[in-house]
Amino acid sequence: MSFQELQVHQNMINALKELGIIEPTLIQTKAIPLIKSGKDLIGISKTGSGKTAAFGIPILEKINPGLGLQVLMMAPTRELAYQISGELSKFSKYMPCRIATIFGGVSLIPQIEQIKKAHIVVGTPGRLRDHLDRGNLNLSKLTCLVLDEADKMVEMGFIEDIEDILRHTPKQRQMLLFGATISREIDHIKQRYMHDSVIAEAEAQVQKELLQQFYYSVKPHEKFSLLVHLLKKEPTSRVIVFCSKRSTVEMVSKNLRSQGIKSEIIHGKLSQNKRLHVIDSFNHGKLDFLVASAVAARGIHVDDVSHVFNYDLSQDPQEYIHRIGRTARAGSSGKAITLLEQRDHGIFAEILDRYKVDVQEMPQENFQRLQFQANNFRSRDTHQRFHGPRRNSYQRSDRRESNSNDGSYSQPRSNGRSREMSRTSRDYTQRRY
Ligand code: ADP
Ligand code: MG
Numbered sequence: 001m002s003f004q005e006l007q008v009h010q011n012m013i014n015a016l017k018e019l020g021i022i023e024p025t026l027i028q029t030k031a032i033p034l035i036k037s038g039k040d041l042i043g044i045s046k047t048g049s050g051k052t053a054a055f056g057i058p059i060l061e062k063i064n065p066g067l068g069l070q071v072l073m074m075a076p077t078r079e080l081a082y083q084i085s086g087e088l089s090k091f092s093k094y095m096p097c098r099i100a101t102i103f104g105g106v107s108l109i110p111q112i113e114q115i116k117k118a119h120i121v122v123g124t125p126g127r128l129r130d131h132l133d134r135g136n137l138n139l140s141k142l143t144c145l146v147l148d149e150a151d152k153m154v155e156m157g158f159i160e161d162i163e164d165i166l167r168h169t170p171k172q173r174q175m176l177l178f179g180a181t182i183s184r185e186i187d188h189i190k191q192r193y194m195h196d197s198v199i200a201e202a203e204a205q206v207q208k209e210l211l212q213q214f215y216y217s218v219k220p221h222e223k224f225s226l227l228v229h230l231l232k233k234e235p236t237s238r239v240i241v242f243c244s245k246r247s248t249v250e251m252v253s254k255n256l257r258s259q260g261i262k263s264e265i266i267h268g269k270l271s272q273n274k275r276l277h278v279i280d281s282f283n284h285g286k287l288d289f290l291v292a293s294a295v296a297a298r299g300i301h302v303d304d305v306s307h308v309f310n311y312d313l314s315q316d317p318q319e320y321i322h323r324i325g326r327t328a329r330a331g332s333s334g335k336a337i338t339l340l341e342q343r344d345h346g347i348f349a350e351i352l353d354r355y356k357v358d359v360q361e362m363p364q365e366n367f368q369r370l371q372f373q374a375n376n377f378r379s380r381d382t383h384q385r386f387h388g389p390r391r392n393s394y395q396r397s398d399r400r401e402s403n404s405n406d407g408s409y410s411q412p413r414s415n416g417r418s419r420e421m422s423r424t425s426r427d428y429t430q431r432r433y
Contacts, residue, residue, distance in 0.1 A: 001029045008032070009061055011094035016053075019090055025050040026202035032058050035176060040194040042186075043178040045202035047325030051178045052087045054200075055146050060088060062143070063119050065096045071120040072139060072169070073146040074162065076153045078103035078124060078272055079279075084148060085122040103127050105272055112136045125153060125161035132168055139165070144174040150186055151179045151318065159185075166193050180325070181318045211328035213359040215338040215348070222369065223339050224252065227311060228259050229367035230337065231289070237306040238282070241291045242323045244314045252311055253291040255372050263289035294319050302326060310338040317351045324357075337362075 003013050003024055016022070024032070027045035034041050035058035043054055059071055075081045085101040092099075100114035102123030108131070115121060115137055121128070131137040145166070147153065153162060166189075175194050177186065190197060218226050231239065241256075243249045246267045253265045264278045264287050281287040282302055290302075294314055305327040313320065320338075327334030338359070340348055352359060 003057075006032045007036070008057055009095075012057060012061065012091060015091055015093040016057075018093070021050075021053065025054075027051055027200060028054045028057070030200040030202060031055065034198055034200055035059065035174070036061070038174055040175045040197040041177070042182055042190070042194075042197055042199045043176065043201075044180070044182050044199065046180050047322050049202060051148070052084055053091065055148075055176050055178060056084070056088050056091055059120070059144055059146070060092045060095060060097055063092075063095070063097050065119065067119075068141055069115070069118055069121060069138065070142060071144045071146070072128070072142055072165070073120065073122040073148060074125050074128065074153065074158075074165070075122065075148045076124065076156050076158065077268075078105065079275060080149060081122050081124055082272075082276070085120075088120065088122070102131065103272075104130075108134075108136075125158040125165065129161040129164055132165060139168045140170060142169045142173045144176065145169055146176045146178065147189075148178050149180075150177045150189070151181055151183050154183070154185045154189075155316065159189075162189070180322060183318075210333040211324065211336065212334075213324065213336045213338075213357060214362045215340045215359050216362050216365070218339050218341065220341050221372070222367075223311065223341070224255055224372040225367055225370045226339060226365065227252070227309060228256070228261065228370055229365060230309070231256075231261060233365075234307060234335070234337075237288065238285075238302075238304055239289050239307045239309065240302070240305055240323075240326055241289065241309040241311050242294055243291065243311045244294065244319075245312075246293055248312065249291050249293050251372075251374055255370075256289065256291070258373065259370065261289055262287070263291050265291045267293040294323055304332055306334055308334065308336045310336070312341070313338065313344045313347055313351075315347060317347060317354050320351045321355055321357075 001024060003016065006024060006029065008016075025045075027043060027049050031041060031043045031054040035055060043051060045051060045054075055073075063070060073081075073084060075084055081101055081103050085099045088097075088099050097120065098118050099120045099122060100111065100118035102111050102115065102121055104124060104127040111127075111131065115131065121137070128137065132139070147162065153159070175197075177189070177194070177197075179186075216226060216230075227241065241252060241263070243252055246269055249265050249267045253263045256263045264281065266275055266278050270278075278287070278290070279302065282290050291311075308324055308327045310320070310323060314323075324336040327336060338348070351357065
């Protein structure tokens with residue numbers, strides 16, 4: 001199926017061609033005709049499969065330049081909102097269409113001006129609601145509404161904002177809901193606000209032969225050393241190391257730097273400018289190692305990532321799928337490597353069970369034990385994960401001293417440990433295969 005066959009306008013096809021978008025992806029082939037026909041739609045396909053264009057193309061074609069604000073799109077993060085509007089403006093290069101991008105953390109005033117002129121508003125739910133409450137946003141003429149990464153928005157607690165916004169839209173507007181996964185929590189929105197919705201679903205487009213997934217079983221206090229060992233051993237080009245907490249992102253990056261591995265961080269508390277700058281450096285090859293929290297990296301477009309490391313796992317099984325979707329995109333191959341602590345086995349089993357992914361266990365590695373500097377003991381938990389129980393803090397310095405005497409700390413552990421590890425792994429393998 002081609003864009004011509006999908007009856008996409010020639011102007012749009014030309015703009016797409018300039019972006020290297022020649023053939024529609026599966027989700028685009030499925031969703032575009034349904035959206036054109038006016039149906040309410042739930043679109044499900046994995047990260048990187050071209051969902052933005054799947055809803056963006058048919059929506060842009062319906063825009064009537066004389067009718068003011070017609071479409072509202074919501075996304076969970078500032079980066080995503082920014083990215084969607086960026087893509088849409090490129091697609092609509094040869095069409096008259098004005099797009100406003102609305103997110104928090106910046107001044108309201110310039111946004112009011114943008115909204116006044118816009119045919120499409122793309123934004124995060126919190127700030128959109130703020131504008132709505134202040135009377136800056138009139139949704140009464142809306143013909144279409146999009147929730148991108150709908151699951152994530154619900155999970156991030158935006159449901160009230162979203163529902164409040166939905167109540168201000170006309171009853172007869174078209175509603176589109178997109179995501180890599182659509183959970184049960186979404187049912188409520190579907191029941192309440194969508195009319196006879198249809199589902200467009202595309203099988204995972206990561207080609208199995210291109211994405212290899214591995215895991216290592218590792219003790220919490222040895223994770224950092226194993227990570228450095230693997231980063232040095234693996235022929236990596238561009239790497240994202242995912243951590244589930246901001247404090248871990250900061251500490252891992254800091255320690256990588258002290259091992260001579262130049263990395264930058266990206267997490268939700270960084271300023272918008274800083275985040276965009278980091279992503280830009282990464283995309284332009286000025287930076288090879290990115291340590292990221294999953295939410296911050298959500299949906300961000302990065303090319304040619306050779307390795308994704310899960311330094312730890314999120315409690316949310318979907319997050320694993322989102323993270324590994326950062327690599328093996330567009331025909332390139334990639335590796336996803338997970339460092340698995342004892343306590344992660346439950347959630348990992350759930351991931352494997354739910355998504356039927358094929359993850360190979362890797363044998364134990366011999367690696368040098370490195371010092372991990374945790375500068376800010378924000379929580380007891382963080383402290384314990386890296387250094388063992390807090391009561392050990394004296395023991396730690398003792399141990400370090402004795403290490404310098406016998407050197408045992410930097411040696412691989414004895415066989416007792418290997419036996420213990422292999423038992424864990426075997427149990428696990430049995431559950432899995
Ligand atoms: P998703 O929202 O599903 O995670 P995106 O919409 O962000 O994916 O698209 C990922 C990347 O793929 C973007 O850089 C986009 O420009 C590109 N892309 C989208 N559609 C196509 C296509 N049909 N052919 C080639 N590249 C595409
Ligand atoms: Mg997307």
